[in-house]
Amino acid sequence: MTPRGRSTDDVPQYVEVAGRRVRLTNLGRVLYPQTGFTKAEMIRYYTQVADVILPQLRDRPVTRIRFPDTVEDERFFEKNVPAGAPDWLRHRVLRASPEDDDATEVDFPFLDDLAGLVWAANAGAVELHTPQWRAGPRGKVHHPDRLVIDLDPGPGAGLDECADVAHLVADRLEADGLTDTYPVTSGSKGLQLYAPLDGRRTALEVREYAREVAGVLAAEHPKLVVSVMRKDLRPGKVLIDWSQNHPAKTTVTPYSLRGRSVPMVAAPRDWEEIEPGLRQLGPDEVVSRLEVDGDLLADLR
Numbered sequence: 210m211t212p213r214g215r216s217t218d219d220v221p222q223y224v225e226v227a228g229r230r231v232r233l234t235n236l237g238r239v240l241y242p243q244t245g246f247t248k249a250e251m252i253r254y255y256t257q258v259a260d261v262i263l264p265q266l267r268d269r270p271v272t273r274i275r276f277p278d279t280v281e282d283e284r285f286f287e288k289n290v291p292a293g294a295p296d297w298l299r300h301r302v303l304r305a306s307p308e309d310d311d312a313t314e315v316d317f318p319f320l321d322d323l324a325g326l327v328w329a330a331n332a333g334a335v336e337l338h339t340p341q342w343r344a345g346p347r348g349k350v351h352h353p354d355r356l357v358i359d360l361d362p363g364p365g366a367g368l369d370e371c372a373d374v375a376h377l378v379a380d381r382l383e384a385d386g387l388t389d390t391y392p393v394t395s396g397s398k399g400l401q402l403y404a405p406l407d408g409r410r411t412a413l414e415v416r417e418y419a420r421e422v423a424g425v426l427a428a429e430h431p432k433l434v435v436s437v438m439r440k441d442l443r444p445g446k447v448l449i450d451w452s453q454n455h456p457a458k459t460t461v462t463p464y465s466l467r468g469r470s471v472p473m474v475a476a477p478r479d480w481e482e483i484e485p486g487l488r489q490l491g492p493d494e495v496v497s498r499l500e501v502d503g504d505l506l507a508d509l510r
Contacts, residue, residue, distance in 0.1 A: 229297055229324035233331050240335065242279050246472045252330045254466065254492040259323045261499065262464035264510040266326075268343035270303060270317030272459050273334035280335065280468040290318045291332070298325060306457035307342065307350040308413055319344075335468040338459035342412060351408060353415050355509065356387070357460050358402040358422070359395075359450035363435070363443030368487045371399045374426070374434055374447040375483050378402055381422055391509050392483050394490060396467035396475045399447070400483075401460060403509055412456035419451035463506055466492065477505035 222233045236249035255262070273287045290300045299319045306312035320326050320337070329337065341353040358378050360371040379390040379402065387404040394400045406415065423436035426449060435446045453460045461467065461475045476490040479502070490498070 226324040226327050227322045229295070229322075231295070231324050231327050231331070233327075238278075240276060240279055240333075241470070241472050242281055244471050248331070248333070250492075251335065251466060251472075252327055254472075254496070255326050255330045256323065257496045258464045258499065259326055261504040261506070262337075262462065263320070263322065263326065265463050265506065266320045266337065266339060267510070268319065268345065269339035269462075270301075270315075270344060271320050271329070271462075272317075272338040273329055273332070274336035274338065274468055275333040276335050276468055277333055280470070284468060287334070288315045288317060290316050294318065295328060298328065301344065301348050303344060303348065303350065306455070308411060308456045312457065335466050337462045337465040339462045340412075340456065340459050341415070341454055342456060352406075352410060353412050353454065353456075354406055354408050356382075356404045356406055356415055356419060357453050358404075358419060359399065359448075359453050359460065360401070361399045361448040361450050363446050363448060365445040366447055367398070368394070368400065368489070369485045370433065370445075370447050372483045372485065372487050374430075374449065375400060375402055377426055377430065377434070378422065378449065379480075381426060385422075389508065391506055392478045392480060393463050393506075394476050394478055394487065395461060396465070396473035396489055397469060400478075400487075401475070403463075403506075405509055412454060416451065416454040419454045423449035423451045464495065479505060 223230055238248045240246055240248055274284055275287055276284050299321055300316055302314050302316050304312040305315045341355050342351055344350050360374050362371055375392055382390055382404050391403045427434045427436040435442045435448050463475050463477055465475050467473050472492055473489045474492055474495045476495050
């Protein structure tokens, strides 16, 4: 199912997607005014990458960033399943921070299949964010199966500096036994690094380890790296954001679109690309690369 139309007709359409009935509305609505990229084109993109984004979403509760109008207008984070969600959508009440018994409970949706992905996109969910842990079919929350390091350039720094720091981080992780690290340009300013875990450590233990890595690298490379979020320390440097490993935190899911001025994607990259001149990728580029290179995160599922 690959809707392409630019019609402004507000009459809902009902289509069958993966054996489920999905309601589509306002397909001609322009999401990105600078390029004219519409909601129909967003749904088409998510349909094209479904085979690679669904494994990243599997069994992870999904926080959505929704845009009722355009990416230049109001946005809001949505964790709970909204009213009117289809009855076939899987959802489960979980603690927002699974390792905190007093944490608020949230009725999270899970996007199990193409129908769920299209439903979310039709609701204006441009960005899909997920934690580093999964929840089993009966709601059991597992320990994190991956570590994430977010590299965020401060004023005067950019992707070139992030590329330098990415190699420093990967070398440190490899020295600690995490030999496989996967880079993903964020679709915004920086990039993320993912490393698979064996599930033995709790989320808070993983977070503490990531903080130690960031602190060591900041001490070893003070002109390039910072490990705290103080604004006065960030110009010209790259923040190693270790905090996204907290069980209550989420990171943009690989292959998700981003709600920036032009459509960009959290795009998996080959390590040979992580060098000066690195740039963010748009949806058409990501789809073309998939056809040539396949899923660079096939081993991180």
